[in-house]
Amino acid sequence: MPRIRKGAEVEKNGKWYGRVRYSLPNGKRKDIWMPAQDKTHAAQLVKDKLRELETTGETDINSDRVTFSQLAEKYKERKLFAAKIINDRKVAGLKSLDSANAELEALKDWFGTQRIKTITHSEVETYKLKRLETKTKHEKQRSIASVNRELERLRAIFNFAIREGWLIRSPFEMGDPLISKADEVKRERVLSFEEEQRLLEACLIEDKQGRQRRLHLLPFLIAALDTACRRGELFKLRWNDVDLENRIITIKAMNSKTARKRTVGITPY
Numbered sequence: 001m002p003r004i005r006k007g008a009e010v011e012k013n014g015k016w017y018g019r020v021r022y023s024l025p026n027g028k029r030k031d032i033w034m035p036a037q038d039k040t041h042a043a044q045l046v047k048d049k050l051r052e053l054e055t056t057g058e059t060d061i062n063s064d065r066v067t068f069s070q071l072a073e074k075y076k077e078r079k080l081f082a083a084k085i086i087n088d089r090k091v092a093g094l095k096s097l098d099s100a101n102a103e104l105e106a107l108k109d110w111f112g113t114q115r116i117k118t119i120t121h122s123e124v125e126t127y128k129l130k131r132l133e134t135k136t137k138h139e140k141q142r143s144i145a146s147v148n149r150e151l152e153r154l155r156a157i158f159n160f161a162i163r164e165g166w167l168i169r170s171p172f173e174m175g176d177p178l179i180s181k182a183d184e185v186k187r188e189r190v191l192s193f194e195e196e197q198r199l200l201e202a203c204l205i206e207d208k209q210g211r212q213r214r215l216h217l218l219p220f221l222i223a224a225l226d227t228a229c230r231r232g233e234l235f236k237l238r239w240n241d242v243d244l245e246n247r248i249i250t251i252k253a254m255n256s257k258t259a260r261k262r263t264v265g266i267t268p269y
Contacts, residue, residue, distance in 0.1 A: 090259030
């Protein structure tokens with residue numbers, strides 16, 4: 001069905017406006033009114049809006065008025081739901097909903113009722129610096145990594161808005177990179193052989209009654225050191241995930257952090 005797009009400069013009560021009229025796929029007609037300084041400015045606003053509609057298409061939502069909170073709620077509805085695993089593959093949703101929702105709330109608290117088209121690269125940069133200066137709820141220094149996760153969520157939200165036709169460009173595209181993984185504190189730490197020995201021997205220490213209260217931790221620590229699996233992955237293992245004959249452990253997609261199935265070798269005794 002062809003779209004009807006018309007623009008005009010309109011004077012009302014001594015003030016100039018740019019008006020763009022278009023039709024939605026359902027036949028409903030929409031008008032967008034844009035306050036202007038004069039007739040020339042109104043003509044430019046009409047030209048810009050028609051070009052934007054040509055790029056993004058029509059939507060039942062006036063993108064000029066969409067606030068960040070409205071965008072965030074739409075994003076939450078469409079993207080933030082429990083992961084759907086089919087044939088050991090994550091096809092939609094998220095595994096870590098709590099952290100995603102916390103990131104979203106922090107962003108809404110800051111940008112809230114601001115219209116998404118007015119959010120600039122420098123404002124996102126200001127958010128980044130202010131978040132780094134804000135203590136955590138435990139009064140500790142907020143890490144660069146946690147702020148980077150919030151910025152990644154913000155970037156995903158703006159990209160969602162572009163796909164929905166509410167934005168042409170993301171603020172992240174309008175300046176220097178805002179997310180630097182190089183600044184994050186790396187968490188890689190490999191125990192030495194002596195440290196491994198002390199850790200395992202600590203499980204064998206007896207208390208005053210001669211009981212080895214940490215003995216139950218020994219097989220778990222051996223598995224963690226041997227496979228480098230994450231704690232949650234090991235906690236969720238079942239015997240049918242372990243092939244002792246071929247010395248292979250299968251980490252199911254639903255149990256892995258990346259939501260991808262993988263196999264881990266077991267070294268000889």
